Amino acid sequence: xxxxxxxxxxxxxxxxxxxxxxxxxxxxxxxxxxxxxxxxxxxxxxxxxxxxxxxxxxxxxxxxxxxxxxxxxxxxxxxxxxxxxxxxxxxxxxxxxxxxxxxxxxxxxxxxxxxxxxxxxxxxxxxxxxxxxxxxxxxxxxxxxxxxxxxxxxxxxxxxxxxxxxxxxxxxxxxxxxxxxxxxxxxxxxxxxxxxxxxxxxxxxxxxxxxxxxxxxxxxxxxxxxxxxxxxxxxxxxxxxxxxxxxxxxxxxxxxxxxxxxxxxxxxxxxxxxxxxxxxxxxxxxxx
Numbered sequence: 001x002x003x004x005x006x007x008x009x010x011x012x013x014x015x016x017x018x019x020x021x022x023x024x025x026x027x028x029x030x031x032x033x034x035x036x037x038x039x040x041x042x043x044x045x046x047x048x049x050x051x052x053x054x055x056x057x058x059x060x061x062x063x064x065x066x067x068x069x070x071x072x073x074x075x076x077x078x079x080x081x082x083x084x085x086x087x088x089x090x091x092x093x094x095x096x097x098x099x100x101x102x103x104x105x106x107x108x109x110x111x112x113x114x115x116x117x118x119x120x121x122x123x124x125x126x127x128x129x130x131x132x133x134x135x136x137x138x139x140x141x142x143x144x145x146x147x148x149x150x151x152x153x154x155x156x157x158x159x160x161x162x163x164x165x166x167x168x169x170x171x172x173x174x175x176x177x178x179x180x181x182x183x184x185x186x187x188x189x190x191x192x193x194x195x196x197x198x199x200x201x202x203x204x205x206x207x208x209x210x211x212x213x214x215x216x217x218x219x220x221x222x223x224x225x226x227x228x229x230x231x232x233x234x235x236x237x238x239x240x241x242x243x244x245x246x247x248x249x250x251x252x253x254x255x256x257x258x259x260x261x262x263x264x265x266x267x268x269x270x271x272x273x274x275x276x277x278x279x280x281x282x283x284x285x286x287x288x
Contacts, residue, residue: 002044006074007108009097011139011180013171016044023055027062036063041070041093047085048075056088066090070135074112076119086128091161093133094120098142099152107141124157132160138210139168140182143190150194154201162204162288164223165191169209170263181267184214184260195221199286206288211248212257213274219253220286228256229285247273256280 004016040046068091076082098104104113170181198205208223242259253276
């Protein structure tokens, strides 16, 4: 539904195109399929187009009962807008790349850190903190701060649903961002510290788009592993499948692992990937 954005994130892998879609046509298609739950996202910021609540109205009229919003929370800094949204949205998946204003500015190429933070605080003030899902994209600009971010989230939003750490994809604007994609081996010690800190706080966390070999002894936090364990049907349009690698071909964890994406190998190659002999069924999933 999104067609524009109020940020210009350096690593955005799916930038907005400006294409406007008719909410009534989309609603009719969803009604025909009997869809009852939707995620409002894709190609920009859903709240930035000026027609956010028109979409909610159209989709609700077509029988949609449950809404999740993927947002940067900037528009939610308006108390009235936020109040209306909280009444309609079941979960807010908030793309919040840093708790530090200077790092946030570098990544988003904006001065809207305080607006985004105000949006989060507005959700909390309305008694809907449990609806917050932090979506924290790991990049070269913030990976060293992952443990610090984890503690910030646990301290300031202790009742939030969870933190989703997702490794950056070398797509879209990231292709022009130089060294925005770090190595797995660089990120590994910092993501493990962050996950351990959140577990000690009793805070749910998950990590996505990082191979299991880079999460040794922390594999239970992997989103892809948990999805494999549940037997979920995977629907990921527009995302490249895992790349073919010699190490992955020998690895017993391969069925439960996201592997390395081809876009990562274009930057760093496959030298970091290590085959494991661990039985994926022996891994205990973490709370998520």
